[in-house]
Amino acid sequence: MKAIIITQPGKPSVLQIAERPKPTFSVNEVLIKVAAAGINRPDVLQRQGKYPPPANVVQDIPGLEIAGTIVEAGADVTRWKVGDKVCALVSGGGYAEYCSVPEQQSLPVPDGLSFIEAASLPETYFTVWSNVFDRGNFKDGETLLVHGGSSGIGVAAIQIAKALSRTIYVTAGSDEKCRACEGLGAAKAINYKTENFATVIEQLTNDKGVDVILDMIGGNYTPGNVRSLAVEGRLVMINTMNGKDAEVDLARVMMRRLTITGSTLRSREVEFKGSIAQNLQKHIWPLLASGAIKPVIHAIFRPEEAAQAHELMESSGHIGKIVLNFE
Structure with a gap:
């Protein structure tokens, strides 16, 4: 099969097409002929040698x-059969013509969606559900703040919150991105380059704060996050793009009974990811099939253009998802 490999840690140009054997698969796995693969920031970090x-x-x-x-x-697979059209969360190997995956981590392609659209779902939707709804316990009547509102994760969070009639605020890096986020359903998008998000959140919520924050930035965003949380609020960390060290007002954490938590998904066990998949199919897949949620695809690249896809991801110039088309 053809695969896009990282020839050595470095710039996007280290991504090259090579011939590789088809992957093997266990009795509990399926082998998928890949039609499309989503691009995510962890792929960039892996290419740089920072996320093995x-x-x-x-x-x-x-x-x-x-x-x-x-x-x-595989011999023990019960849920799927040859010919089924699926999308799947994998731990690696997705930039290839074939990929093996545990059956529990696969989901049916939602009715009416293309392979390109379906490939944009797993990483972002698994991440949002696990961290906002499971770990963050985001409930009806509560408010959510997501940093990076125009990213794949941000767009997914906006659309899910809107479909569930819940209030979401986001931050983004330009007025254009802010308008796009509000067009998707954000109650307010804050341009973090021209506004202090914590001050704006205080104004929007009459000093109450938000109930849940999903943060992929870390570092110097942390004091503002703590300041922006309501009583019993939850801050959920999923990345530290601005650094892993931060200053925290512990007195405010205690006085407001705040929870600061976080997670990574890639290394979690198959059963954990399978549980998320079940929740997505029950709660979110019907919204995709009905059109209440519509994937936002910013750009599609051919496999030989993988370096350009990574350049776009690193530039943060996209709104929504970047996808590789293998068909």
Whole structure:
């Protein structure tokens, strides 16, 4: 098969197409002929040598989400059959013509969606559900703040919150991105380059604060996050783009009974990811099938254009998802 490999840690140009054997698969896995693969920021970090995959995962083929057709199934697979069209969360190896995945981490392509659209779902929707709804316990009547509102994760969070009739605020890096986020359903998008998000949140909520914050920035955003949380608020960390060290007002944490937590998804066990998949199929997949949620695809690249796809991801010039088309 053809695969996009990381020839060595470095700039986007280190991504090259190479011939590789088809992946093997276990009795509980399926082999998928990949039609499309989503691009995510962890792929960029892996290419740079800053985010190594788990030891049992292919080391030089990035890619965490795919969509395609099942061409083979392990002996113990019960949910799927050859010919089924699925999308899946994988731990690596997604930038290739074939990829194997545990059956629990696969979901049906939602009715009416293309493979391109379906490939944009798993990494972002698994992440949002696990961290906002499970870890963050985001409930009816509560408010949510998401940093990076125009990212794949931000767009997914906006659309889910809107579909569930819940209030979401976001931050973004330009007026254009802010308008796009509000067009998708954000109650307010804050341009973090021209406004202090904590001050704006205080104004929007009459000093109450928000109930849940999903943060991929870390570092110097942390004091503002703590300041922006309501009593019993929850801050959920999923990345530290501005650094892992931060100053925290512990007195405010105690007085407001705040929870600061976080998680990473890639290394979690199959059963954990399978549980998220079940919740997504029950609560979110019907919203995708009905059109209440519509994937936002910013750009589509051919496999030989993977370097350009990574350049776009690193530029943060996109609104929504970047996808590789293998068909």
